[in-house]
Amino acid sequence: MRRVYLDHSATTPVDPEVASLMMTYYTEKYGNPSSIHSFGQEAREALEKAREQVAGFIGAQPAEITFTSGGTEADNLAILGAAEAYKDKGKHLITTAVEHHAILETFEFLAKNGYELTVLPVDEEGLLSVDGVQRAIRPDTILLSVMHANNEVGAIQPVAEIGRLAREKGVIFHVDAVQSLGKIPVNVNDLNVDMLTVSSHKIYGPKGVGALYVRKGIRLVPRVYGGGQEKKRRSGTENTPGIIGFGKACELAQARMADEAAKLTGLRDRLMDGILERIDFVKVNGPRGAKRLPNNVNVSVQYVEGESLLLSLDMVGIAASSGSACTSGSLDPSHVLLAMGMPHEIAHGSLRFSLGRQNTEEDVDYVLEQLPKIVERLRRMSPLFDQ
Amino acid sequence: MRRVYLDHSATTPVDPEVASLMMTYYTEKYGNPSSIHSFGQEAREALEKAREQVAGFIGAQPAEITFTSGGTEADNLAILGAAEAYKDKGKHLITTAVEHHAILETFEFLAKNGYELTVLPVDEEGLLSVDGVQRAIRPDTILLSVMHANNEVGAIQPVAEIGRLAREKGVIFHVDAVQSLGKIPVNVNDLNVDMLTVSSHKIYGPKGVGALYVRKGIRLVPRVYGGGQEKKRRSGTENTPGIIGFGKACELAQARMADEAAKLTGLRDRLMDGILERIDFVKVNGPRGAKRLPNNVNVSVQYVEGESLLLSLDMVGIAASSGSACTSGSLDPSHVLLAMGMPHEIAHGSLRFSLGRQNTEEDVDYVLEQLPKIVERLRRMSPLFDQ
Amino acid sequence: MYTEKVMDHFTNPRNVGEIPDADGVGEVGNPKCGDIMRIYLDIEGDTIKDVKFKTFGCGAAVATSSMVTEMVKGKTITEALDISNAAVAEALGGLPPNKLHCSNLAADALHAAIKDYYDKQEKAKG
């Protein structure tokens, strides 16, 4: 059976070049980078090269990069670490309703532990208003966190403008760039950020690796204690092969991004338009055009439920994801779609296709061939759909 | 040049079988285990199989295993998570002077934040007294953490007895088994532990993966918030290939452990006796015989400094480590050797050789050929050595 | 995630559809997740002669709907009333823990349809 992977926002395959480099560091150059012998030193050198590659990709200095076990840990370190370090300055925090759980749950933990939290709403396309941010900032606001691009609907936030505002007001500005990295330019200076989260497994690097950019001068209380690795910001024997893989993935993404974005945008619009053309009662979620990630398609298919869609797609070899309650443990449909004002029933039948490096027009056309049949079958079964 | 790696306690190469299995999950079966499509489900299945392999190796139930990014994170989760969960029961904590920094620094953080900490001394072999533990336990003691085997001098602590004591007194008992796993039997029931830390890269698995065993019924406050992976104990997209590698490494270690321990014990004693025979003014650190890890050799070479020894060994291709201040960032010699009552100058010249799966008698003999020459050269340079 | 039986019933659901002028119709919504199921019964004497369903819901919801219709077809009303949520889940070879609530839909909708039948009988009589 044909297998078409369209869930790159969940995770990506590791690029073969990245994987084979990692192999070397798993089996041959396996030293602990803290060791002074040559096994250690060759690992140390490669690790520092990876730091340069990651830093270079986002316009940072290598010393400003702290490697972590992923985007989630980096988000936690940024939010919890800064909230603790600056608690004497104030206790007010700001974020948005459409952040990833790694941000939202972390802020909610703080809100239960002596901090005050403002969660900013978004419009029906999932976009934030800069004015709204401005109004939310108070004299005791210490930290503002806004994602660069949304993982579900691909909405790209006006991060640079928000960053300018934060800087004016002396508020530390964190950006979760896990979904934007490798798809649109991410530069810590252009975006005016103080901290920025990236994750390797979303850009054809290995899982279990991420990084937090921390602008020089910003203080952070560490979350993990031990051997003092990563300049005491994050203890634990470094995941050298993983980090080296992440570095390489950044290098490859940097070289390929412009071409890939153009290609993906084409596929994205072909898929989105094709679905709208072939299936009735379908709505596109999120903005269209330049404010949308080049690889994100998100549609709500009325009268059918998301998990049933996913299972049916999977049976014909198509891997997608959904904002349906039924696919998550939580039973509530996507907090992102709800924040965009979508009614429960419609959020229920939403589908995300996230395109990637290997996808082709044939992949898209295959989806356009299969999806209408699946929707028809499920609608025939649905008590909500009256022909 | 011949290269002899004798620093397996710092880290090990990844077993080729483990590495090639991981490759499959990096490049082919790369799905996110939380996804419901077949890419996700095949990853989920492999992940759960790995959980069984790790659990099986230590006599635990799969549901009692929480995967982390390494031993350090597992140690932190155990100590900080239990201290927070049980703070209403008491604020007294106990550990030992010879723990790894991942334990010591974590306890010290708590000691600065409202907890009371007792750090137990060890004898001149690095061994703990069960009586001493008994005397230290108070009615308000909530948590006791003792390492199974020491990473520097290989001393194996009487963990099972201490666990019996802890259980009698209702104190939660955590054991750091990072160094003992794969070398001597580690069974959570035989050892009477409530929590136990293991790390993949010490047993020929990948770096960046570890696990915390948490006995059913023990509560832990998580340290990382987000998508709720690992039953909400540790959020973040799972490092599936790494975890699968760790699982495989456990399976291999389980099958080979008995043979390997016998072989390593032979090499260990050959190396230790050989050094004592060939070099004057040398002292073995840690216990001899069954109370010592099969793969650990630790000696103090008087009148010479550890880093100089390491550099000189490295120049002839031998990778070892030392408890010397000069090799660490901290400038204090090994806290383990100092806790064993060793004077600064002697701790300064200590050397650790940690043997591994690939090492041979020829490797040992090569060290025995090179080391005396190096020591002689350095002693000739030393103002402390008067012929 | 799902057993083969679940996937079979999801892929080839039995008795999908409506029964015009059914003797009993039951519709329930799952308050936990918002899914909806409707069951139609054709009853002769004490026996369920025909049964159909329509479901808006997850894979487990569809499969349990399909399974419950199979289980009751040709059974007496009393036997049908004995069918529990657990029995439906079991007949499918089990459901993942976080999907157990889905089986509520099926048995509840069946029981609602039987109640509807009785209500209609009452009305017809009275």
Place this chain on the structure above:
Amino acid sequence: MYTEKVMDHFTNPRNVGEIPDADGVGEVGNPKCGDIMRIYLDIEGDTIKDVKFKTFGCGAAVATSSMVTEMVKGKTITEALDISNAAVAEALGGLPPNKLHCSNLAADALHAAIKDYYDKQEKAKG
């Protein structure tokens, strides 16, 4: 970690040894790490004719010892007094940040040896 120059001086240290009846001997210990260095000077007139060292310490300590002896050999005392810790580190192509303190040993021992020479001169005079 270390530059090639450091490794060269560590591997082939220059002027290792003692000078019997040296004109000046300086010994310093590094309070930070416990390492020790001793420098022997043979002085004729104002000129350092010969110099030897003995060091118990890390790679950087050995290399800076060796380097400093090279730097002062044949120099006048005034020139030798001008040699700073930074100059020694620089001559080795730099040291890792956490090893900069090690270069203190070398210049300090040299200066201590010169002081010892002056003290002995004083004594001889007075």
